[in-house]
Amino acid sequence: xxxxxxxxxxxxxEEVRTFLKEKLPKELSDKVRGGDELGKADIERWHxxxxxxxxxxxxxxxxxxxxxxxxxxxxxxxxxxxxxxxxRIVPFGLSMLAPVLQKFGSKEQQDYWLPRILSGxxxxxxxxxxxxxxxxxxxxKTTAVRDGDHYIVNGQKTWTTLGxxxxxxxxxxxxDKDVKQQEGIxxxxxxxxxxxxxxxxxxxxxxxxxxxxxxxxxxxxxxxxLVGEENKGWTYxxxxxTHERTNIAGVGFSQAGLTAVKRIAKAEMAGGKxxxxxxxxxxxxxxxxxxxxxxxxxNLRIISKAAAGTAPGVESSMLKVKGTIIRQEIxxxxxxxxxxxxxxxxxxxxxxxxxxxxxxxxAGPVAAQYFNNRKLSIFGGSNEIQRGIIAKVTMGx
Amino acid sequence: xxxELTEERQMLQDTLRRYLREKYDTATRNKxxxxxxxxxxxxxxxxxxLGVIGALFTExxxxxxxxxxxxxxxxxxxxxxxVVEPFLDTGVLAGGLIADLGTDDQKAHVEEIIxxxxxxxxxxxxxxxxxxxxxxQTTAKTDGDDIVLNGHKAVVVNxxxxxxxxVSARESGEPxxxxxxxxxxxxxxxxxxxxxxxGLLAGGRAxxxxxxxxxxxxxxRLGDAGKALPAIxxxxxxAAVAQVAETLGAMETATRLTRxxxxxxxxxxxxxxxxxxxxxxxxxxxxxxxxxxSSVINAAGHLESxxxxxxxxxxxxxxxLGRAGRLVAEESIQMHGGIAMTQEYELAHIAKRIVMAxxxxxxTDHHLERFIALSAA
Ligand SMILES: Cc1cc2nc3c(=O)[nH]c(=O)nc-3n(C[C@H](O)[C@H](O)[C@H](O)COP(=O)(O)OP(=O)(O)OC[C@H]3O[C@@H](n4cnc5c(N)ncnc54)[C@H](O)[C@@H]3O)c2cc1C
Ligand SMILES: Cc1cc2nc3c(=O)[nH]c(=O)nc-3n(C[C@H](O)[C@H](O)[C@H](O)COP(=O)(O)OP(=O)(O)OC[C@H]3O[C@@H](n4cnc5c(N)ncnc54)[C@H](O)[C@@H]3O)c2cc1C
Numbered sequence: 001x002x003x004x005x006x007x008x009x010x011x012x013x014e015e016v017r018t019f020l021k022e023k024l025p026k027e028l029s030d031k032v033r034g035g036d037e038l039g040k041a042d043i044e045r046w047h048x049x050x051x052x053x054x055x056x057x058x059x060x061x062x063x064x065x066x067x068x069x070x071x072x073x074x075x076x077x078x079x080x081x082x083x084x085x086x087x088r089i090v091p092f093g094l095s096m097l098a099p100v101l102q103k104f105g106s107k108e109q110q111d112y113w114l115p116r117i118l119s120g121x122x123x124x125x126x127x128x129x130x131x132x133x134x135x136x137x138x139x140x141k142t143t144a145v146r147d148g149d150h151y152i153v154n155g156q157k158t159w160t161t162l163g164x165x166x167x168x169x170x171x172x173x174x175x176d177k178d179v180k181q182q183e184g185i186x187x188x189x190x191x192x193x194x195x196x197x198x199x200x201x202x203x204x205x206x207x208x209x210x211x212x213x214x215x216x217x218x219x220x221x222x223x224x225x226l227v228g229e230e231n232k233g234w235t236y237x238x239x240x241x242t243h244e245r246t247n248i249a250g251v252g253f254s255q256a257g258l259t260a261v262k263r264i265a266k267a268e269m270a271g272g273k274x275x276x277x278x279x280x281x282x283x284x285x286x287x288x289x290x291x292x293x294x295x296x297x298x299n300l301r302i303i304s305k306a307a308a309g310t311a312p313g314v315e316s317s318m319l320k321v322k323g324t325i326i327r328q329e330i331x332x333x334x335x336x337x338x339x340x341x342x343x344x345x346x347x348x349x350x351x352x353x354x355x356x357x358x359x360x361x362x363a364g365p366v367a368a369q370y371f372n373n374r375k376l377s378i379f380g381g382s383n384e385i386q387r388g389i390i391a392k393v394t395m396g397x
Numbered sequence: 398x399x400x401e402l403t404e405e406r407q408m409l410q411d412t413l414r415r416y417l418r419e420k421y422d423t424a425t426r427n428k429x430x431x432x433x434x435x436x437x438x439x440x441x442x443x444x445x446x447l448g449v450i451g452a453l454f455t456e457x458x459x460x461x462x463x464x465x466x467x468x469x470x471x472x473x474x475x476x477x478x479x480v481v482e483p484f485l486d487t488g489v490l491a492g493g494l495i496a497d498l499g500t501d502d503q504k505a506h507v508e509e510i511i512x513x514x515x516x517x518x519x520x521x522x523x524x525x526x527x528x529x530x531x532x533x534q535t536t537a538k539t540d541g542d543d544i545v546l547n548g549h550k551a552v553v554v555n556x557x558x559x560x561x562x563x564v565s566a567r568e569s570g571e572p573x574x575x576x577x578x579x580x581x582x583x584x585x586x587x588x589x590x591x592x593x594x595x596g597l598l599a600g601g602r603a604x605x606x607x608x609x610x611x612x613x614x615x616x617x618r619l620g621d622a623g624k625a626l627p628a629i630x631x632x633x634x635x636a637a638v639a640q641v642a643e644t645l646g647a648m649e650t651a652t653r654l655t656r657x658x659x660x661x662x663x664x665x666x667x668x669x670x671x672x673x674x675x676x677x678x679x680x681x682x683x684x685x686x687x688x689x690x691s692s693v694i695n696a697a698g699h700l701e702s703x704x705x706x707x708x709x710x711x712x713x714x715x716x717x718l719g720r721a722g723r724l725v726a727e728e729s730i731q732m733h734g735g736i737a738m739t740q741e742y743e744l745a746h747i748a749k750r751i752v753m754a755x756x757x758x759x760x761t762d763h764h765l766e767r768f769i770a771l772s773a774a
Contacts, residue, residue, distance in 0.1 A: 135664045136664040139665075202739050203739065203740040205748070269525040269527060270529075270763075271527070272572070272573055284762075332723075335752075336760060336761075339527045339528065340522055340551060340552040340756055341552065343552055343598060343603065343756050343757075344552070344597060345595065367753065368598060371748075374727065374730045374737075375735075377731055378731065378734055384672070
């Protein structure tokens, strides 16, 4: 047992810090810190900066142009990036589709699509969920029927995160209705500009426009956009879901969130003293901090095991459940800390004509974030589904 | 003991429920929230006509209710429908203070309030007061026959629409002193009043109100000089009871929607409510609902009691509804899955009403500490 980072790891952390200090544009970190929604251009700008540094694809093998960092390096980067309020990397192309293409795609697909992910030429979104197929993903109904050298796609996807920015979508589609659900699914890459596709925004409860419905009406997709074999899509889909696991606990986000809570609680006055000195509030804060400290070590324990070649299994479900509980608790504390100043509608109070609010520190969009992050325990396999997985594995049921 | 509503209150409840069910669906409400005014003048006057505001005042004051259970009857229905119109601010807080403390001239406004033709706001909280009622820093200085007000009032709900503001200010002492606080009735267009408005996350609008050498005649004072705190506390108690009743109504809606959804949404070929992981949690919510209802009844039934008893029940209800409300809101969203995250689904707004109620009149933690202090006293 040695809880300290090695000299190389420490040096790596310094390198990351220096890079973030020099290269992370202040406009971007200000937006992230203030909880503003990032626009497409903001995200593309950050991706380009990382790409120039060769750090955009930390999980990719070097032969595909990735950094090939080990799990501890990735953890360090995520921690530092969150602490410096860097925009998060949009995962759909980089850490969802790319591993699938690298493992199951043809050489032509790899050569064509992977460089375009790095360069930002393509913006990918994830077309898995449907109105009737959420947790029960395998019940999906969108169909793709082979017609010569094309597939004809009909159906609807939903909850498509940032689909409004995307020009490409990877979809699970049904190619065989007559077999067990999981055995009739294929993995298809679809150009969003194809005739017959319509994208409609879904406004979320915090007013944000981050998800969409995507409709497919006789959409013609070239057969060469099929990944791997027809009807083997479920295998690829599950590989995708289980592949990118290191950041599932969101430790970096929680640490940054906790810092923000402390900042607010120092500025906010309660009973004539800073709120952070209130024993009751301090106790709540301490409890989360204790949980987070342990979570951080759990996370490192699990990913170092993965680094040594063992795939994280049921532990990643545990990280997801506990990590999201902690993040949501921190969001709750932030909202609580802000007192009455949590009430203003964030986007209006922050971006609108009210930028001069008396205490912008406390009046941040903390309540909007609290509501938005209810999604953390719903998506990526809901916490109930994760608990089901844990029970199945640990109890052998 | 009798836990039934009186016939009059039952009628009021039925009338309100029917009206709101017909007139106040999610699409209508979302339109109202997005509008510049943030409330509907039409809904306001129709509800006033149905007696919503009159029920908040006693007969001596010109109304036909005014007791704890009148207030909770009205607000539970408003909460059930997720109403964003500022009845709490005009009817209970500012209007109530005028009725409690006003001279005959000042009380003449009550008739207009009940008729729905006057909008009011209570400008009391300040950037550093958090939930303490006595931490008033805004000053009131006598200048001949006039009074000059200076200060900054924070998150004043309904300030933009208000024709008049009830403003608290300190005539003597320090922020945190109980003595020295007075109330003033200030027309919103008085020189030196600046209202900087914004929408609220859970609907409705509020503002930062700046008072720069605002001059009002001494006759604008509501009640005795420097002695307003007990009246403020008693009014805020009524507002807090109104608010917990509103939250209870909203929680009813949230649990109803969730129960229905668990019965109809199918995944893995079965209604999701058949998964024990959800069924048990739904049961917990039902249990908490009963607790919440009892707590609201306790608070409403003790509103006319002595201060110590009244305030202890108010703090108990705010604490319990804060906890149960958060649980109901979060669990309802979670058990719905993604659909609950969308603005056009009713639960989204209802959940925001429930959670954001914790940010007015003191939150769960504040009232826990206050309950302890009141118990120790
Ligand atoms: C903000 C947001 C962004 C998203 N982005 C994307 C995206 O980019 N691409 C994409 O494809 N999808 C996306 N999703 C969809 C997400 O993956 C689904 O919401 C998720 O799979 C849950 O499905 P559902 O919403 O249909 O809920 P349901 O599956 O209907 O679940 C409802 C409730 O039932 C519970 N439940 C279901 N089955 C069981 C069971 N067997 N045992 C116990 N409880 C159960 C669930 O946990 C939940 O509490 C996103 C969702 C959100 C909210
Ligand atoms: C955006 C998104 C993210 C997701 N993220 C994840 C994730 O992180 N992790 C994850 O695991 N899934 C994830 N999913 C997938 C979803 O949770 C799956 O549908 C779920 O894992 C269960 O799928 P399945 O049962 O059809 O899978 P299968 O691969 O078919 O698994 C076998 C299933 O068959 C059933 N089964 C097998 N034998 C029996 C038996 N004897 N009796 C009863 N039932 C039996 C079990 O329920 C078991 O789950 C995600 C989905 C979406 C949309």
